[in-house]
Amino acid sequence: MANIILEMKNITKEFPGVKALDNVNLKVEEGEIHALVGENGAGKSTLMNVLSGIYPYGTYTGDIVYNGEVCQFSKIKDSEEKGIVIIHQELALIPYMTIGENMFLGNEKGTKFNVNWDETYAEADKYLKMVGLSESSHTLIKDIGVGKQQLVEIAKALAKNAKLLILDEPTSSLNESDSKALLDLLLKFKSEGMTSIIISHKLNEVAYVADHITVVRDGSTIETMDASVDEISEDRIIKGMVGREITDRFPKRPDVVIGDKMMEVKNWTVHHPKYTERKVVDGVDFYVRRGEVVGIAGLMGAGRTELAMSIFGKSYGTNISGELYLDGNQVVLKNIKDAINHKIAYVTEDRKGNGLVLSNPIKINTTLANLSSLCTRRVIDRDAEYQVAVEYKEKLKTKCPTVEQNVGNLSGGNQQKVLLAKWMFADPDVLILDEPTRGIDVGAKYEIYCIINDLVAAGKSVVMISSELPEVLGMSDRIYVMNEGRMVGELDASEASQEVIMGCILKSGRGE
């Protein structure tokens, strides 16, 4: 058996009122890739925060044994000195600084009073090469894509002499090809002797790279699977995560009668708001019928969000042209209010940034998009508002003590439900759902799919934008494939598969 580089023994961490970690044990071998999986709120991130010293020694009980010695980290610097470096899910790079400046931020080259910029950039270039980035280290962070930013984060970790790399959901905002590149990079590091711990919701990726997989559930470690011994499949991992076998990851839709075209878009073109010559959406045609779920697949940056938002009362873009038909009648939606009045809802992909008011209670968030329906002469009927919030809380099975609870205190899955509740209360005919299950756990995803099924069963039309191909395939009646601002394929659910969709994208990318 290989050398154990890290052992966490009987770690218990309590927050006021909650036991976030309960006697957790974790063993990591030197030179392996160890995956940590579990539902949201299971305690994975908390465990890694304990390890990296974000929760200092003394605020938890149990031992961390690293390279044979017991460690007591009181701050992040302590763990970094030992070579334990954590890369958080939300990237911590400063957009208006160069790659080089970011990489050595807080760790500057040179003397205390004089930063040596030549050395900084030379070193930075060296590490960039290691992660396979050809960008100059003088490039500003804002000018490179998210995928490359993630690589810069890794280069930054390498610059700190990382021996044990912890990646928290590294691919959550990356598209498939960038994700693949990142995972291959990890495999390359592994062959050079680096140890990594990766936290991920994407089970196919875990199955691809991991040597060991530890499942965390409700603050405890449930089991550790060994890739060389156990047969690892996604279903096997899911079983461990939720404690039950999910026979069907996508709920069956009761027979829904698909009706006439509810919304149709013809020759829709949108220009970038700043670089007005650039076409973000280019001559798109698509339609959705009553009672139908239409999936829009594509890579990150394909223009799907921009398409949706420009339809939704011109909330994105300039020089928008094209025709929009609702129920057969051509309409022009001047602003968002107009779009809501015409019964269109856009449920954003960024629930924290664009969707919810985190500092306000569930009640206020639920009614925000349709508050006027609760008002007489601008005065809010607070009783009615409360009842609406409770009604939707029960309908969507949102887990919360009361609807007076602030949304910021809910888990991702429950936040997503509040966001859906808000738009369902606006009573739309067409719902455009943008990445409706991003960053939420398997159980909550299933519940969201059930809600989508209920919506179409009630005669609504759903347009679902998603970067997760299994989800698009599992949920849609019809699938559009979008790439570089254009629709490059339209498939019936029966003929679609991951290969066909990727094929559409690749073909259009080659200009065929």
Add this chain to the structure above:
Amino acid sequence: MKTSLLEGLKKNAMLVILVLVFLFFTVTTNGQMFSPLQFNALITQNAYVYVLASGMLICMLTGGNIDLSAGSFVCFVGVIGAKLMVNLQLPTAVGIIAMLALGALYGCVLGYVIAYVNVPPWIATLAGYLALRGWGIALMDGASNISPLPQSFTKMFSGKVPDIFGVQGFNVTCFIIGIIVSVVFVVLQLKERTTKIKKGYEVEAKGLLITRCVLAVAVIILFATKLAQAGGIPFMLIWVAVIVLIYDFITSKTDVGRYFYTMGGNTEATRLSGVDTKKMMFLAYLNMCIMSVVAAWLTMSRFQAANSTAGTNYEMDAIAACVVGGVSAYGGSGSVFGMIVGATLIGVINLGMSLMGIDANWQKVVKGIVLLGAVVFEIVSNKKKTAANK
């Protein structure tokens, strides 16, 4: 689940501090603080703070935005009004309407620049802060004030409600109004509770309700008695009460008020919910400028003149009142009641220190410390709250 008495006290920490500070000054000034004259002074000296802070509260709710030009605008609009009414001898009504129109005009310009041109509020209003005072003083042609203002103008704001009973030294009308207000307050409180119980909603502990009613009635009767001894209800109190009630209604009961709060919490989410956030921002600043006009009226009639120094630091007083009263400096939370407590606390500190004969400069030092202390207190107690929720 019922809210306990202790939690009620914790929630109203600033109110408790206000009472303690008041008692402190009563002791240190040998009861002078408690005299009818000082109650009257507390209201007339601070009336402008409540008015400006009502407008400032709305601006701050939208995201911690402030109006630095309020004080300068009070000076400027006062000079224009005084010129019309004193130099040109125009009727009072013309002066008042012209000042309102000027407020609306400045409000539209400021609102447009901030909401639609995206100039950061503190820059746009800093420009107003510099320009308006300069312009106002320049228009005075070297005089330091324009007076006397017509009586028909000053009487509207600085008089007292006359007594209809004619008892020497005690304004009975004032006392009766105090009793009426107390009764209305208690009846409204009880009515709200019974409707809540009828509909099966969560209600606060009975003890808390009784405590609140007893305290509120005690304060109202105390003010009524003291003001009655001081000669009656000042008109300024009526102006302040009406404005404060209107803003309490807007912020807590209407959809527009709700949007100001959600904007402060998350502007983009509010915009994508179909709210015209630019228009809301525009309205916040338009409203602020109208409030500045009202503050100018109050100030002019108190000094019977338009002064070149009128309104100096008024914007800071309004911001401080809001912040001390728990209005978030980042936007999204705060209440009119909190603002009233904050404004009164600062007013009491000002008055108490003046009575003690403390140098005006040291008064500023104390106010600065109170301001910082209030914000630190708010942030620390919020942190504890969120930690407990986790």
